[in-house]
Amino acid sequence: MNRWIRTRGNRAIFILLLMVAQSARAEEASILIPKGTTRSGDLVVLGKRIFLEGELGGSAVLVGAAHATVSGRIRRDLVLLGADATILRGAVIDGDVLAVGGSLTFEENSDGHPQVRGRVRTISALEAAVLSELETSPLTRGKSSTLVLSLRLFLLFAWLVVSFGLLFLAPRRLLRAADDVPSRLAFLAALGATAILTAFFSVAFALSILPARPALAVGAILLAALVAAKIFGLTVVFVALGRRITRGAPRGSLLFGDPTALAAGVLLLGLLSLLPVLGPLLWGLSSLAGIGVALDAAVSREPRLVLAAS
Amino acid sequence: MTARVMAHRPFAPWEVRRARAWRAPALAAGGLLTASLVVFLAPLWSLGPQTALEMWARVMAAGTTAGLPALLAAIPTLADALGAVLSGTPGARAALAGALLASGATFAILARRLSRRPSRLARAVAGTPRG
Numbered sequence: 169m170n171r172w173i174r175t176r177g178n179r180a181i182f183i184l185l186l187m188v189a190q191s192a193r194a195e196e197a198s199i200l201i202p203k204g205t206t207r208s209g210d211l212v213v214l215g216k217r218i219f220l221e222g223e224l225g226g227s228a229v230l231v232g233a234a235h236a237t238v239s240g241r242i243r244r245d246l247v248l249l250g251a252d253a254t255i256l257r258g259a260v261i262d263g264d265v266l267a268v269g270g271s272l273t274f275e276e277n278s279d280g281h282p283q284v285r286g287r288v289r290t291i292s293a294l295e296a297a298v299l300s301e302l303e304t305s306p307l308t309r310g311k312s313s314t315l316v317l318s319l320r321l322f323l324l325f326a327w328l329v330v331s332f333g334l335l336f337l338a339p340r341r342l343l344r345a346a347d348d349v350p351s352r353l354a355f356l357a358a359l360g361a362t363a364i365l366t367a368f369f370s371v372a373f374a375l376s377i378l379p380a381r382p383a384l385a386v387g388a389i390l391l392a393a394l395v396a397a398k399i400f401g402l403t404v405v406f407v408a409l410g411r412r413i414t415r416g417a418p419r420g421s422l423l424f425g426d427p428t429a430l431a432a433g434v435l436l437l438g439l440l441s442l443l444p445v446l447g448p449l450l451w452g453l454s455s456l457a458g459i460g461v462a463l464d465a466a467v468s469r470e471p472r473l474v475l476a477a478s
Numbered sequence: 479m480t481a482r483v484m485a486h487r488p489f490a491p492w493e494v495r496r497a498r499a500w501r502a503p504a505l506a507a508g509g510l511l512t513a514s515l516v517v518f519l520a521p522l523w524s525l526g527p528q529t530a531l532e533m534w535a536r537v538m539a540a541g542t543t544a545g546l547p548a549l550l551a552a553i554p555t556l557a558d559a560l561g562a563v564l565s566g567t568p569g570a571r572a573a574l575a576g577a578l579l580a581s582g583a584t585f586a587i588l589a590r591r592l593s594r595r596p597s598r599l600a601r602a603v604a605g606t607p608r609g
C-alpha cells in the first residue's frame with residue numbers, strides 16, 4: 169500500500185513536471201558555465217545539457233531529460249527531478265544533492281562522496297534503506313511475499329487500534345456521522361476528491377508565488393488536515409460498513425454494538441484491500457469518501473441535544 | 479413490553495464505555511496481530527522465539543517508520559526545487575491558478591450543497607407519519 173501511494177505520488181509529480189517542462193519556451197540545447205566564471209542565483213534547467221565548469225552562486229535544479237556534468241562549484245543544492253547528473257572528481261557542492269527518479273553518477277566511486285559537503289539523498293537510496301532492513305531477515309526472496317503480508321496485517325491492526333481509540337474518545341460525533349454515510353457515499357467520495365485536488369493545487373500555487381518555507385508550511389497544514397480527516401472519516405466508513413454485516417445481531421450477543429461493527433468493517437475492507445489492483449482501488453475510494461465524511465461532520469449543524477416530539 | 483423494547487433498542491453511544499461491547503473487537507484485534515506474527519514467525523521459528531520476535535519487531539518498525547525521517551529531511555530541498563521550477567516557468571503560475579480555481583469552485587459548490595442539507599432532526603420530523 170505504501171509503495172502504491174509512493175508510486176502514484178511520484179507519477180503525479182512527474183506528470184506535473186512534464187506539463188511544466190513542455191510549456192517552457194525552447195532555448196538552446198546546452199548551457200555552459202565556463203571555468204573561471206561565476207553565475208549568481210539559482211539555475212533551473214528543463215530538458216537540456218549543462219556543463220558546469222565554473223561557479224554557480226545558488227542551487228541547480230534539473231528537470232525532465234536534463235543532464236548535468238559538474239566539475240566546478242555549486243554554492244547551494246543540486247536537485248534532480250527525473251534528470252541525470254555526473255559529478256566529476258574536482259567538483260564541489262556546498263549543499264545537498266537530491267535525486268528523484270533520475271540517475272546520479274560520481275566519478276570517484278568511493279562511499280563518502282567528498283565532492284558533496286551536505287547530504288546525498290535519492291529516492292532509490294530511501295527505498296534501499298528500508299530494503300536493507302528487510303534483507304537482514306533470513307527470509308529468502310521467494311518468501312518475501314509472506315513478509316509483506318505480515319506487514320500489511322500489522323498495519324490493519326494499527327488501523328484497528330487507532331479507530332478504537334477514536335470511537336472510545338468521540339463516540340457521539342463518530343456514530344452520528346456513520347448514520348448518514350450509506351445513502352451518500354458517492355457524493356462524499358466526490359467531495360473528498362475535490363478537497364484533495366484543491367489542497368494539491370493550493371500547495372503547487374503557493375510554491376509558485378511564495379518562498380519555499382512559507383509554501384511548505386501551507387503544505388504541511390493542509391496535509392495534516394487531510395490526514396486527520398482521513399483517519400476520522402475512514403473510521404466512520406468502517407462503522408457504516410460493519411453495521412451492514414452485524415445488523416441482524418440481537419442485543420446481548422457477541423456481534424452486537426458499534427465497536428463490533430467497527431472491527432467488522434476494518435476486517436472486511438482491510439482484507440479486501442489485500443487483493444491485487446481492486447484492493448488498493450477500493451481502499452483509495454474509501455479514503456476519499458472518508459475525507460468527505462469528515463468534512464460533512466465538520467460542517468454538520470446537528471443539535472447537541474435532541475428532544476423527542478411529544 | 480418494556481423488556482421487548484429494551485431488547486430491541488439500538489446501540490447507544492454511551493455504551494462504548496461498557497467492557498462488554500469490546501469483547502468481539504478485542505478478539506478481532508488479537509486475531510490480526512496473531513495472524514501477522516504467525517505469518518512472519520512460521521519460517522523463522524527454528525531461530526528461537528526471542529530472535530524471531532526481535533526480527534518481527536525490527537521489520538515492522540522498518541516497514542512502517544524507517545523511511546520517514548529521511549523523507550522528511552528531503553522535503554525542504556524538494557520544496558525549494560519545485561518552487562524554483564514553478565516560479566521560473568512561464569505559464570505555470572497561470573495554469574496552476576486556473577486549476578486551483580476550477581477545483582476550488584467544484585469543492586465550494588459541493589460544500590454548499592452539504593451545508594444546505596436539512597439537519598437530521600428536520601429530516602426525521604419531515605419523514606415522520608402524522609397520526
